[in-house]
Amino acid sequence: MQEISEILQFKYTWRNYQQKFLDGFQEHIKDEHLHVIAPPGSGKTILGLEILKRIGKPTLVLSPTLTIRNQWRSRLLEFFTIDGDFNAYSLDIKSPDHITFSTYQSLFSLSRSFGDNAKQQLLAFIKLHKIETLVLDEAHHLKNEWWHCLYHLKEIEGLTVVALTATPPYDSTATEINRYFSLCGPIDDEIAVPDLIKNGDLCPHQDFVYFSKPEEAQIKYIVNYREQILKFTNALIANTALQESLITLNFYIAPEESLEYIYQNPTFFSSIIIYLNSCGYAVNEENLKLLGFSNSDVTFPSFNYEWAEILLQHLLIAQREEFVAFEQVLMPIEKELKRIGVLEHKRVNFVGDEVLYRNLSNSPSKLESIFQIVKHTDEHLGEDARTVILTDFIRKEFLNFKGSETSVLNKLGVLPIFKYILAKQVGKTSLGVLTGSLVILHKTALNKLKKLLTIENLTNAPVDGSEGYVLISVPDVLKNKIAEAVTQLFTEGVIKTLVGTKAFLGEGWDAPCINTLVLASYVGSFVSSNQMRGRAIRVDANNPDKTGSIWHLACLDPTAINGGKDMEKLQQRFDAFTGVSLKDEVYISNGIDRLVLPLDWSESSELARINKNMLLLSQQKSVFKNRWNEAIEEGNVLVRELKIPYGQEQPYAKTKKMHALNAGKYVMLEVILGVSAFVPEFLIKNMGAVLNKGIVQVLYLFIAALFLGFGPKTFKALKLYFLFGNQYKKTKKIGEALLGYLLDSKVLSFESVNATIHSEQNIKGSFSIYLKDASQHDSNLFISLLEEVIAPIDNPKYLLVNGNWIKRKMGIRNYYVVPKDCGKNKTEALLFQKYWNKEVDGSKILFTRTLKGRKELLKARFSHLKYQFEEVSKKAITWK
Structure with missing residues (x-):
C-alpha cells in the first residue's frame, strides 16, 4: 500500500517563513513534542497538515469547534490532494482512520461513555486504533474537565504531541499556564508577524x-472604597489585641523549635514580623540571629496591602483552624473585611480586582x-x-x-x-x-x-x-x-x-x-x-x-x-x-x-x-x-529576551553617562576628581603643620580629613556600583555561566552550539539580555532559566551562596537560585556551579532540603523581602 506521505503532497510553494519553520521541524520533534505559535494569516492549519504528513503515523486532530474541525478537512482535500481524491480520514472519533478530525468535546464525550473505568478504556481505545500522533489546535480553548482526557493520552508511550496556537494563555492563572505548558510542552518555534507583513500575508x-x-458616581465609589481600606489598615496597625496574640505564637517566640512550620510558611512568617515591626515592636534579635542577621542587616519593607493580604489570608482562611484561640480577635476583623468587600469567595483582596475592575472596564x-x-x-x-x-x-x-x-x-x-x-x-x-x-x-x-x-x-x-x-x-x-x-x-x-x-x-x-x-x-x-x-x-x-x-x-x-x-x-x-x-x-x-x-x-x-x-x-x-x-x-528574527529594570531612586541620566562608564564608576570618578582638588587645598592650608610636625602626623591628619570629607561619598559610590553599576555586567556573566552549562549538559537538549550572549542597555537605564544564533526553543529555554536564577527566591532545591562580607554589609544580594531543571540532581547542580564559579564568583552550592539548608533558605528568602512584590525582570519578544 502506498504511504500516506506519498499520497498527500502540498500542491503549492511554501512561503519563506513556512519553509524556514519546516526546515527545523525534525530538530523540534526529537522530544516527541512540537509547540508552535502561528498568528492568524500564517497558514497554521496547512502547516499542521504538513507536520502530521511528515510524522506519517495515525493521527488524531482535535479542534475547539466543528467549524474549525471542518476547516482541517477542507484544507486537506484542497491543498494536499488531486481533485479531493483521498478517503483515509474520518470525522467520527468513534470510527478513527489514518487521520481523524474531531473536537475536544467529542473526546470528552467518548471518555465519559466508557463509564467508571474511563481512563483505562480510553487508553485502550487509542492503542487499539494505533493512534500515535495527537494534534492540539488552539489548546487554550480547553475547558477544565477536558484536560483530564488529554493528560491520560499523554501517558501513552511514544505518543507525539503537536500543539498549534495563535496565542498561549499568558494572562491566565499560574496553575492554568503551568497546565497548558505541561500539556503542550515548551514553545519550539514561532512564526513572526513581521515575516507575515514582509511577505504580504498581513497588512501593516x-x-x-x-x-x-x-x-462622578464611579469616582466617589472608588475613593470611598480606598478610604475604607486605608481606615481598615490603620485600625489593623493599631489593633493591640492582634499584636498581643501574634507575639505569643510559638514560631515567633522560639523559631528554632518551629523551623519546619516556618519553612512551609515563609511568607506568612515574614508578614507577621513585618506587621509587628510596623506596629513599633522591636523584632527579637535572637530570632534574626537564627536566620543569620543582625537588626542592622535587615531592611523591613512597609506593611502594605500585599503583606496585609498574606497575613489575613492565613489567619482568616488558610490556617483558621490553627488559630482557634484567636477567634475573638479575628471575628471582628473578618466581619469588617466582608463589610467593605475585601473578603469574598474565601479570598482576601485589598486591590479589589473584580469589584473595581468590572466597575471601570464596564x-x-x-x-x-x-x-x-x-x-x-x-x-x-x-x-x-x-x-x-x-x-x-x-x-x-x-x-x-x-x-x-x-x-x-x-x-x-x-x-x-x-x-x-x-x-x-x-x-x-x-x-x-x-x-x-x-x-x-x-x-x-x-x-x-x-x-x-x-x-x-x-x-x-x-x-x-x-x-x-x-x-x-x-x-x-x-x-x-x-x-x-x-x-x-x-x-x-x-x-x-x-x-x-x-x-x-x-x-x-x-x-x-x-x-x-x-x-x-x-x-x-x-x-x-x-x-x-x-x-x-x-x-x-x-x-x-x-x-x-x-x-x-x-x-x-x-x-x-x-x-x-x-x-x-x-x-x-x-x-x-x-x-x-x-x-x-x-x-x-x-x-x-x-x-x-x-x-x-x-x-x-x-x-x-x-x-x-x-x-x-x-x-x-x-x-x-x-x-x-x-x-x-x-532585524530578521523574533528574539526572546529578559529585561531588567533600572531600580534606583535617582533618574538614570544622573548616574550614567551612556556608552561610557557605568553608574558606579561615574560616581567613583566624582570622588577621585574631588580628592584631586582637595589635596592641593589641604597642603596649602596645612603648610605650617608640614614644616613643624613632621610627615607622619600630617599623613594622619590628611587621612582623617579625607575620610570625613569623602568616606560617605566613597561608600555610596561603592554601594551604587555593586547594586547597579555592576548589575549589568553581573547579569551578563550569569548568562555566560548558564550558556556554558547548557552547552555542556546533556539533560536539557540544548542544540545551539554557536549561540552567543548579547546585552543592550537603553537610555532609561534598563537593560536586556538574549541569545544570538540560537533556535527559538533554545532561546526560550535560556531566558526561562535565566529568569529563574535572578527572580526572588521561592523554594529551590539548590542555592548558590556567596559569603562576601563587604557585600553583605552593603546589603548586596548574595543568594542566587540554581534553576529547577539545572538542579534535578547533585551532579547537574555541581556542573552548574562549575560554570557559575568560572564566570560569576566563587559561590558555594547549598542543598536546601537539610536542616542547615532550610535555615539558609529562610535567610535567603528574608534577604529578598524587598523584591517580594517587585518586578525584578520581565520576558519580552523583540525583532532583532
Whole structure:
C-alpha cells in the first residue's frame, strides 16, 4: 500500500517563513513534542497538515469547534490532494482512520461513555486504533474537565504531541499556564508577524488606546472604597489585641523549635514580623540571629496591602483552624473585611480586582470613547471607513431607549453602543448590529439584504427611538446565511460601522475589508483579544494598500498612579502580541511600552492631549506602514529576551553617562576628581603643620580629613556600583555561566552550539539580555532559566551562596537560585556551579532540603523581602 506521505503532497510553494519553520521541524520533534505559535494569516492549519504528513503515523486532530474541525478537512482535500481524491480520514472519533478530525468535546464525550473505568478504556481505545500522533489546535480553548482526557493520552508511550496556537494563555492563572505548558510542552518555534507583513500575508497595522475617566458616581465609589481600606489598615496597625496574640505564637517566640512550620510558611512568617515591626515592636534579635542577621542587616519593607493580604489570608482562611484561640480577635476583623468587600469567595483582596475592575472596564465613559473613534474614522476615511466594534454583551434592556439623554446608557454593550452613536450622530444610516440573536439595519439596506438572501419577505419591525432602523427577525435556518449577507453589505459599504459581540464575530468570522477595530471587550482573556485583532490585520485583495487600526479602551482609576486595574489588564493584553513602536525609536516588540505612555496617571489633565494625539497618529497610515518596513529591515528574527529594570531612586541620566562608564564608576570618578582638588587645598592650608610636625602626623591628619570629607561619598559610590553599576555586567556573566552549562549538559537538549550572549542597555537605564544564533526553543529555554536564577527566591532545591562580607554589609544580594531543571540532581547542580564559579564568583552550592539548608533558605528568602512584590525582570519578544 502506498504511504500516506506519498499520497498527500502540498500542491503549492511554501512561503519563506513556512519553509524556514519546516526546515527545523525534525530538530523540534526529537522530544516527541512540537509547540508552535502561528498568528492568524500564517497558514497554521496547512502547516499542521504538513507536520502530521511528515510524522506519517495515525493521527488524531482535535479542534475547539466543528467549524474549525471542518476547516482541517477542507484544507486537506484542497491543498494536499488531486481533485479531493483521498478517503483515509474520518470525522467520527468513534470510527478513527489514518487521520481523524474531531473536537475536544467529542473526546470528552467518548471518555465519559466508557463509564467508571474511563481512563483505562480510553487508553485502550487509542492503542487499539494505533493512534500515535495527537494534534492540539488552539489548546487554550480547553475547558477544565477536558484536560483530564488529554493528560491520560499523554501517558501513552511514544505518543507525539503537536500543539498549534495563535496565542498561549499568558494572562491566565499560574496553575492554568503551568497546565497548558505541561500539556503542550515548551514553545519550539514561532512564526513572526513581521515575516507575515514582509511577505504580504498581513497588512501593516497599529494599536492605539483611547483613555477615559470614570463618571462622578464611579469616582466617589472608588475613593470611598480606598478610604475604607486605608481606615481598615490603620485600625489593623493599631489593633493591640492582634499584636498581643501574634507575639505569643510559638514560631515567633522560639523559631528554632518551629523551623519546619516556618519553612512551609515563609511568607506568612515574614508578614507577621513585618506587621509587628510596623506596629513599633522591636523584632527579637535572637530570632534574626537564627536566620543569620543582625537588626542592622535587615531592611523591613512597609506593611502594605500585599503583606496585609498574606497575613489575613492565613489567619482568616488558610490556617483558621490553627488559630482557634484567636477567634475573638479575628471575628471582628473578618466581619469588617466582608463589610467593605475585601473578603469574598474565601479570598482576601485589598486591590479589589473584580469589584473595581468590572466597575471601570464596564464604565459608560467608554461609550464616548467609542463614539469619538467612530466619528474620527468616518471623517478621515469617508466612504472607505469599515469599522467593527466588538463587545461582550448585547444588553437587550436598552433596545427601546429613546431620546438624546445618553446618561441613561450606563452599561457597555452592543445596544448601548448602537444607541449612543445614533444619539450623537442623528441621521446616520450606515450603522449595523450583528449578533447571534440580533440583526439591526437601516431600512435603506433592506432591499439589498433581500437580494442577497434571495427571499421576497423578511420580517422586520422599527426600532424604538432609532429612526429609520429596523430589527430583523432571523429564522434559525437563515442564521448563517444572514451573517454572510450582512458581512457582504459591510464589505460593499452599505454598512460602514458594525457593532457585534466578541462571541459571534471575534473568532472564525472573516471580513478582510475591516480597517478599524474597536475592542470594547473586557470579559475575554487576551487570547480572544488577539483572535479579535486577527480580524483587522488580514490583507484585503480588493485594497492592496490596506492598513489596520486597532483601538483599545481604558478607563483610568484616578486614585492609582499606575492607572488602576483596567490599565493593568490592558498591559497584560499587549504582552500577547508584537507590534511596531508608535513614535520615536523604530522597533518591533511586544508589550505596551512601544506606545510611549506616561508612567504616572495621577495627572488626568493629560488624557485629552493623549487622546487627541492618538487620533492624529491613527490618520497617518503611510507613517506606520513606513515604520513597519523600516523596523522589519533592521532585524530578521523574533528574539526572546529578559529585561531588567533600572531600580534606583535617582533618574538614570544622573548616574550614567551612556556608552561610557557605568553608574558606579561615574560616581567613583566624582570622588577621585574631588580628592584631586582637595589635596592641593589641604597642603596649602596645612603648610605650617608640614614644616613643624613632621610627615607622619600630617599623613594622619590628611587621612582623617579625607575620610570625613569623602568616606560617605566613597561608600555610596561603592554601594551604587555593586547594586547597579555592576548589575549589568553581573547579569551578563550569569548568562555566560548558564550558556556554558547548557552547552555542556546533556539533560536539557540544548542544540545551539554557536549561540552567543548579547546585552543592550537603553537610555532609561534598563537593560536586556538574549541569545544570538540560537533556535527559538533554545532561546526560550535560556531566558526561562535565566529568569529563574535572578527572580526572588521561592523554594529551590539548590542555592548558590556567596559569603562576601563587604557585600553583605552593603546589603548586596548574595543568594542566587540554581534553576529547577539545572538542579534535578547533585551532579547537574555541581556542573552548574562549575560554570557559575568560572564566570560569576566563587559561590558555594547549598542543598536546601537539610536542616542547615532550610535555615539558609529562610535567610535567603528574608534577604529578598524587598523584591517580594517587585518586578525584578520581565520576558519580552523583540525583532532583532
